[in-house]
Amino acid sequence: MTLPAQRHGTGTDPGPGPGPGPGGELAEPGFWQLPPEHRLAAFARLRALGAPVFVPEGAGRGHWALVRHSQVQEASRLPKVFASAPGVTTPEPARWVRALFGDSMVNLDGPDHAQLRKIVQRAFTPRLLAAAEEDVHAVAARIVDDVLEERPDEFVSAVASRLPLEVICNMMGIPERYRAEIADRVNHASEHIGVERGLAARLRMPGRGLRALARMQRMVAGIGRERRKNPTDDLISALVRANVDGQALGARQLGAFFSLLMVAGVETTRNAITHGLTLLTDHPAQRDLLLSDFEAYGDGAVDEMIRHSTPIIQFRRTVVAEHTMDGHLFRPGDKVVLYYASANRDEGVFTDPDAFDITRSPNPHLGFGGGGPHFCLGAHLARVEMRALFRELLTRPVGLRAVGLPDLAGSNFDNRVRSLRFAFERP
16 A cells, blocks of 8 residues: 655645555555454554644545544544534535535534534433333333344344334334335435445435435424424424524424434444444353343443444544644644544553453543534433343343354444344354
């Protein structure tokens, strides 16, 4: 691979072309197809350099890679320096897409973000959250009942995807008749994010993904109109009727939030669950320890699964004010990428970071973000879902284990698992 020269301290355009040096591999599609251990080794080399490293992306463009735990956390907590707008993903959403679909909360800053988040938080009442948590346990039990009866052999579709999808649809109040279509739209909208594709797929898939989002948003907008007239005890009703400083969610805002909740809430949790089964299969001593006292070790196991797998690999930020970090001066207009996958293996924070250790304490992983105003709203729900599901999976009389390696998507955005075979240890 050809690697670019490292630049420090200027914050200016580092040049148009790649040269020898660290960091350039992060911009190469082939890097994200490598086995995970190779990518983690590359991140370890970058962390050892100390200062942020420039990653060229062609034609004079590029980003500064934040790979240390302290760097990712600092950038996350300084939104007035490291802004989420115009977008946290690569490529950034086009203006016409934002105008058509509305701005997702993850791409907003300042008062706009604070107001929208306040409306959403107001809708998450204690009563709604208590009902959702109770529902999680019922859904997890039902899914495992179905698995034991039907004996499927593919884990993502049979288990990992079902739990977060059903829980979120129940919480939102999505009618049953829409759910199969929503599951299909979520897959279409998210299956190629950050994945290198051939020319034909690149020309075809963006439109397919946007159509999927458009259909989901039209669907939820229609439900929202109905709930304004006839509210029920669900999240959509609460969102369209929540009043914060005279404002509630409009149709586009509701659609954008629903898309974020479905793609982020379903995808990240399903991937963490799937990686979790693989980790417990590959580390039988840790599995035995968890089974010996699930109450004592369950929370630690969930957090270690999230740290070890890091469902979201990276988010992008745009620098809007001068700032110095680890000897490097950032200037307005610079692009930075927060590599959570690297931060969660920082040997300066985590002892033996590549080990899977459910007793790890403290475990200040950044699997839900690095803090600040964009810390994941669904962090608590995701933890509850994972704990409930693994309790059901592991404490039933029939043991489950992963078979073979997970089929990874090779994405530079999320640690997506396409499929994972699994089997029963006992008949």
